Amino acid sequence: MTAAIPSHKRCLRCQESKRAGAFYRRRNGRLSAWCQECTRDASREASRRRHANAAALERARAVDRARQRRHRWLRRPPKGGEAA
Numbered sequence: 865m866t867a868a869i870p871s872h873k874r875c876l877r878c879q880e881s882k883r884a885g886a887f888y889r890r891r892n893g894r895l896s897a898w899c900q901e902c903t904r905d906a907s908r909e910a911s912r913r914r915h916a917n918a919a920a921l922e923r924a925r926a927v928d929r930a931r932q933r934r935h936r937w938l939r940r941p942p943k944g945g946e947a948a
């Protein structure tokens with residue numbers, strides 16, 4: 865007995881009932897739970913998040929570097945007398 869592919873399916877993500885053709889076919893012959901649009905959407909969002917994370921990480925690193933520079937500067941040995 866083969867699993868019948870319904871002509872329409874409701875996407876679990878956008879809750880819209882769409883044609884079976886709007887869903888990706890999984891390797892096991894079943895239709896994916898999300899429609900193609902949502903699948904694309906989700907992967908786009910995931911990559912955007914990854915990029916945003918990378919940018920935030922880079923910013924944090926730059927702040928850290930600046931802090932370390934400042935730290936070294938503050939700890940530098942005093943040279944000459946301090947003018948009061």
Ligand SMILES: [Zn+2]
Nearest residue numbers: 875878899902
């Ligand atoms: Zn959808």
